[in-house]
Amino acid sequence: xxxxxxxxxxxxxxxxxxxxxxxxxxxxxxxxxxxxxxxxxxxxxxxxxxxxxxxxxxxxxxxxxxxxxxxxxxxxxxxxxxxxxxxxxxxxxxxxxxxxxxxxxxxxxxxxxxxxxxxxxxxxxxxxxxxxxxxxxxxxxxxxxxxxxxxxxxxxxxxxxxxxxxxxxxxxxxxxxxxxxxxxxxxxxxxxxxxxxxxxxxxxxxxxxxxxxxxxxxxxxxxxxxxxxxxxxxxxxxxxxxxxxxxxxxxxxxxxxxxxxxxxxxxxxxxxxxxxxxxxxxxxxxxxxxxxxxxxxxxxxxxxxxxxxxxxxxxxxxxxxxxxxxxxxxxxxxxxxxxxxxxxxxxxxxxxxxxxxxxxxxxxxxxxxxxxxxxxxxxxxxxxxxxxxxxxxxxxxxxxxxxxxxxxxxxxxxxxxxxxxxxxxxxxxxxxxxxxxxxxxxxxxxxxxxxxxxxxxxxxxxxxxxxxxxxxxxxxxxxxxxxxxxxxx
Amino acid sequence: xxxxxxxxxxxxxxxxxxxxxxxxxxxxxxxxxxxxxxxxxxxxxxxxxxxxxxxxxxxxxxxxxxxxxxxxxxxxxxxxxxxxxxxxxxxxxxxxxxxxxxxxxxxxxxxxxxxxxxxxxxxxxxxxxxxxxxxxxxxxxxxxxxxxxxxxxxxxxxxxxxxxxxxxxxxxxx
Numbered sequence: 001x002x003x004x005x006x007x008x009x010x011x012x013x014x015x016x017x018x019x020x021x022x023x024x025x026x027x028x029x030x031x032x033x034x035x036x037x038x039x040x041x042x043x044x045x046x047x048x049x050x051x052x053x054x055x056x057x058x059x060x061x062x063x064x065x066x067x068x069x070x071x072x073x074x075x076x077x078x079x080x081x082x083x084x085x086x087x088x089x090x091x092x093x094x095x096x097x098x099x100x101x102x103x104x105x106x107x108x109x110x111x112x113x114x115x116x117x118x119x120x121x122x123x124x125x126x127x128x129x130x131x132x133x134x135x136x137x138x139x140x141x142x143x144x145x146x147x148x149x150x151x152x153x154x155x156x157x158x159x160x161x162x163x164x165x166x167x168x169x170x171x172x173x174x175x176x177x178x179x180x181x182x183x184x185x186x187x188x189x190x191x192x193x194x195x196x197x198x199x200x201x202x203x204x205x206x207x208x209x210x211x212x213x214x215x216x217x218x219x220x221x222x223x224x225x226x227x228x229x230x231x232x233x234x235x236x237x238x239x240x241x242x243x244x245x246x247x248x249x250x251x252x253x254x255x256x257x258x259x260x261x262x263x264x265x266x267x268x269x270x271x272x273x274x275x276x277x278x279x280x281x282x283x284x285x286x287x288x289x290x291x292x293x294x295x296x297x298x299x300x301x302x303x304x305x306x307x308x309x310x311x312x313x314x315x316x317x318x319x320x321x322x323x324x325x326x327x328x329x330x331x332x333x334x335x336x337x338x339x340x341x342x343x344x345x346x347x348x349x350x351x352x353x354x355x356x357x358x359x360x361x362x363x364x365x366x367x368x369x370x371x372x373x374x375x376x377x378x379x380x381x382x383x384x385x386x387x388x389x390x391x392x393x394x395x396x397x398x399x400x401x402x403x404x405x406x407x408x409x410x411x412x413x414x415x416x417x418x419x420x421x422x423x424x425x426x427x428x429x430x431x432x433x434x435x436x437x438x439x440x441x442x443x444x445x446x447x448x449x450x451x452x453x454x455x456x457x458x459x460x461x462x463x464x465x466x467x468x469x470x471x472x473x474x475x476x477x478x479x480x481x482x483x484x485x486x487x488x489x
Numbered sequence: 490x491x492x493x494x495x496x497x498x499x500x501x502x503x504x505x506x507x508x509x510x511x512x513x514x515x516x517x518x519x520x521x522x523x524x525x526x527x528x529x530x531x532x533x534x535x536x537x538x539x540x541x542x543x544x545x546x547x548x549x550x551x552x553x554x555x556x557x558x559x560x561x562x563x564x565x566x567x568x569x570x571x572x573x574x575x576x577x578x579x580x581x582x583x584x585x586x587x588x589x590x591x592x593x594x595x596x597x598x599x600x601x602x603x604x605x606x607x608x609x610x611x612x613x614x615x616x617x618x619x620x621x622x623x624x625x626x627x628x629x630x631x632x633x634x635x636x637x638x639x640x641x642x643x644x645x646x647x648x649x650x651x652x653x654x655x656x657x658x659x660x661x662x663x
Contacts, residue, residue: 013633020640027647066633107651114644121637129634137641144648203601 022047030106115141158235173215189263233301242341282309339454
């Protein structure tokens, strides 16, 4: 074995190895199975389950592995669980959608697994190199997934737009990273943090912070780098949109926290100010633009932009409490967002595209359970008790007030009130309108399971939020375990 | 230092001309010039291996493919018509705004470079310039990133096959 690599390095990246091996097996199995075989869904679920099981030995570890490229800690663990849950729910809702569209399964599931791998690496990376490679793995998978329905022109458009803008934003991000490397002489974020102490006023560093913020803002779809989101979300296959709006966003937030809280704590005055302004603009623009949308996927795209704004409040607060509130909100957001998209997947039938607001008319009379589930998700996204969305917002805004950003919390609450208008409009269409379009929407067992899990999680976490709190708190505390936390006021 | 400025100005000038050209073939050829100047910069940085790779892979293989694609598409002129579907920010007026932003950014960069007093950390120096040293560091310190890159390339391959293959469903245009 070459120097510098030990067996323990392989042990600590076991979840990543299991996931990669599973994805490769899937690709081979796909070639042996008859076209359109549904067995692949269960193979994919088995791979995700095996990966989740392989995370168990690392529930209490806090080490740097692979020559300081990766950290295996609670923070990474929390995000890895979020990604696996999101991927599993996406896979469950994909089967029906792919059947209706007549698309092939194998490559689709392979790409879902590979993007999950990229996300897991992003969450664990404490080095710019590994973070970037993880980001690329995730992004390239999503570029292809967005254009997966080849005969659909809107899907093609989504893929090309996402690819071109993604490549451009990645260029900006890399420029910022190269300046960081040029000034510090290292790509390791924890070493960087110690090197940069006392260099707060270096103009090159300020410039690098701006560039990295711009690159990351694109990935989390925050204003003014959000232009791609509505078009891509609308054009991409619905389950891919769901995974993009949850997994990609969560992974980018993880990477953002690693870079700024672990790598650039001494520059916090600069990036906090930037994120503060961006959070306000993002919340407001996202919610106001969502008001006038008639396409459900576009509306949820703007809603997810607004949620990126809420989540940024946690970054601005920067305290362990703010970060743990952010983690909690990300998990809650995953359930409600994936659930809402599962309902839109159900609306896709042979004769109806089903992603317009009017397609939901009279859903209560045709599919009472799906209508109820959608009601719960909308209330939760809007932040109404007793749903989890309310608790998440409560902690997030509470942490902001705690850290002295009272007016940021006030703007957040005002924005939530605005958002209720378009969330409740969906409820009005489902419950009060009578006219119906096309064939009866039906639930497949997998879709019922997805909706059931999402509804249960949204309601249970709303009533017993304590389940999550300790977990998120512990994760937030391990961030910056190398003594950097002191720099965060 | 003079050599640096020579190569740097060729690289920047050629890159600017790449986006200023209407004829895609000229753009591709200018990009090759830019890559050549970049590889000169790599030699100045004591990284001969990267310089050679830059020429062989980018200026050689990839740009030839680019030229093939441009010729196959048979697009002698770039299409510059802006229809109603173009996003307002991409129409000619706002493009000037973009140019303004780029100019402002260049100004900031120059200001920052002249104000900053060099790096605050230490570099390993020219220790990794040889092929052997590069290979060694790639398979030890950066082994993990290297392995993940192979997955990344596999994803890109699957994607390329997927997007390019003929769909065997009836009634499909592809």
